[in-house]
Amino acid sequence: MRAAATPQRTPHATLGHAILWSFVGLVCIFLVLPSLIVIPMSFNEDNLMRFPPKGFSFIWYETYFQRENWRSATINSFVIAVLATLLSTVIGTLAAYGLVRGRIIFRNVYIFIMLMPMIVPPIVAAVSMYGVFAPLNLVGTIWGMAIAHAVLALPFVIINVAAVLQRMDWRAEQAARSLGASAIRAFMLVTLPLIRPGIIAGAIFAFITSFDEVVVALFISGSNAVTLPVQMWSGLLFEINPVVASASTLLIVLSAVLLGATALLRKRSGA
């Protein structure tokens, strides 16, 4: 009985492994390596983005932390990402709860609308958001950026939270009700702790979505809410020095840490 569970090394399986590993290799070479090339470039000694780098120094990291425009862009990015994460996580969690739990007509229509930001090309979203935000004086404000990014991040929160909600045993919430908990207390004390892994995963995705986003930010950030990706974009356009590479390296490290945290979380909650 046990033997059936262990995979057997048939010629078929060996071929499968070979194909899998060559595919993974190709993805690494064509997708991952080019992004990682900025890491050695960021330690360049001279003021040109070049590969292989010439010498080794931290000078561009120093520049990054000293220059006012890079510093404020980094701070803006963090503030906007945190606000967008809060907004999208709260709204997305409630929306997912309603979509999974509620007895609503046109459920699929709602799901489609909520997931739209993921499907619509970023440039289309950016142009249309500009059209709405400009008359409301939201362009060039931290809150305008936070709202725009919250919209973009919403689908990731909904998908993550809806996934755990669907697996959750609703009887636990019913049990809480029968034991004397009001609807709100049952949600706060029982449902919320049980779906927490999905909420945290959704929040991390929301944070990364906002922190990495450039297209919508180019339209909405104006000159007062410049984010790190926007600063990098103008850095590439106007001052081609390796400070962009340093910023990219820091972004890669941050994203890797956050995604690693999500993976750990998934593993711990057994999902």
Next chain:
Amino acid sequence: MTRSGKTIGGRVELIGLSRDYGDVQAVRNVDVTVAPGEFLTILGASGSGKTTTLMMIAGFVTPSEGEIRINGESILGRPPDKRNLGVVFQSYALFPHMNVADNVGFPLRMRNLPKAEIKAQTEEALGIVHLEGYGTRRIDELSGGQQQRVALARALVFRPPVLLMDEPLGALDRKLREQMQLEIKRIQRSLGLTVVYVTHDQEEALILSDRIAIMHEGRMHQIGSPDAVYERPATAYVADFLGESNFLDGVLSESTGGTSTVRLAGGKTIGAQACNLPVGSPVQAMVRPESIHLTTAETAGPVNSLAAVIEESEYLGQSIRYLAAVGELRLTLREPRRDGQRRYAPGDAVTLSWPHRATVVFPRGGG
């Protein structure tokens, strides 16, 4: 809320209770009264409406029509958390992120009791289900039987007047299930609880219940004590669902005060319990396999007796099951195994006999 001694169980009244799902009538016009301290089991196959009925009492399903009263007071307007009923779910529905004590203490916390009081009552409830000292355990460290006990303690700790149980033993193996049945019965008796219990397991229903309500396609077919529903089933469905039964097609040929007579397909007649059908109507006569004896037994009162031939015999340990042919008819019968008893073989000619009162008549065709 006395700390020891009996809680007085509540009276539960279901009046004309119905629930529709679109065109489907899950529960149709159910009338039941459960007396204080009574153990009532709603027994039925899946889809019979038994769980829907229980969930209407608990407040998770809104009735389309009808009334639910506890101690004479309507609870229909109240949400589940204001009904003060203990509910034990099939999957236990414990809170995996809380330890045993926090699970059991949850209803007391919802009632804003002081901490010391919660602790004391939680320990008392864990004592009732024999889980003293398990308070700090995590839920996933417990066995299925222990989880079941925690669920029971949590539903009892706030001394609800009524305990609702939805197939609570379904996930346990046979040994553990039998043990828990005794536990549940002991707790129910010692606390004087009113219990409404839902199961599809007829044996469990017979063991636990003061009365059994048999439900089929949303209707209550019969409500009565275990021996009443088993020995005097009200409908052919009840007879068929509870235990084994032989159905013999025939025509009602005579119906007098205390008895009735059925002419079977082969022309033979048998005596049966009284029924209120018109003479000449097509009927089914039902007799339990264990009521039939292979030799003329000394039974009081009139006895049916038919010549038969054994077709099959099966040794079941406690009993021996035979399949016997009476002309075109086939009857299953069951004899308790006794030492030195004669074992019949296929082809043996025998006489089947059973008392008239062990035969129940149902209308045939149409329903």
